[in-house]
Amino acid sequence: MISLNLISPQQQHYLKIRYGHVLIKNFLGVLIILSVALAIVSLPLQRQLNNLEINNAAIKKSIAGQNQETTQKISVLNQKILDLTKITVEAYNWNRLLLALAAAAPQDVALSDFSANLSSADFTLKGYAKTREGLIAFKDNLDKAAVFSNIQSPLENYLEKQNITFSISGKIK
Numbered sequence: 430m431i432s433l434n435l436i437s438p439q440q441q442h443y444l445k446i447r448y449g450h451v452l453i454k455n456f457l458g459v460l461i462i463l464s465v466a467l468a469i470v471s472l473p474l475q476r477q478l479n480n481l482e483i484n485n486a487a488i489k490k491s492i493a494g495q496n497q498e499t500t501q502k503i504s505v506l507n508q509k510i511l512d513l514t515k516i517t518v519e520a521y522n523w524n525r526l527l528l529a530l531a532a533a534a535p536q537d538v539a540l541s542d543f544s545a546n547l548s549s550a551d552f553t554l555k556g557y558a559k560t561r562e563g564l565i566a567f568k569d570n571l572d573k574a575a576v577f578s579n580i581q582s583p584l585e586n587y588l589e590k591q592n593i594t595f596s597i598s599g600k601i602k
Contacts, residue, residue, distance in 0.1 A: 533573075555595070
């Protein structure tokens with residue numbers, strides 16, 4: 430087969446450049462068409478994304494408000510627990526003291542008032558004794574009790590033989 434080349438080398442070069450330009454032009458045209466199509470498709474998606482962001486922000490704000498109430502309730506509860514723990518740790522064992530006081534009182538002695546100051550460990554005890562012997566036994570029992578110390582009973586308590594209204598003071602251990 431015979432092939433004839435009737436185009437000059439300059440024209441061949443020019444045609445190759447022109448072919449490259451047309452190819453680039455077509456590629457850019459297709460690229461522009463695809464970009465426009467993508468923009469048209471993504472516009473509703475962008476609006477939907479904006480709506481979802483707005484809804485998400487509203488939900489976050491609502492949840493933050495609900496959580497704020499819960500957090501506040503938890504803080505109040507934690508403070509109450511701390512207060513209760515503090516009271517429990519710092520509280521005096523009143524059961525032990527009252528049991529010792531009840532054990533020290535004979536049957537003919539009735540107690541009417543017990544006042545105590547835990548910071549100074551002082552106490553004052555008022556009551557009624559049928560006999561002087563009962564009052565003396567009560568004071569001796571308080572001296573022997575492990576809960577009390579420095580028991581002081583004024584002499585006025587012992588002036589009467591019967592039906593004595595007394596007052597005793599001392600320290601709590």
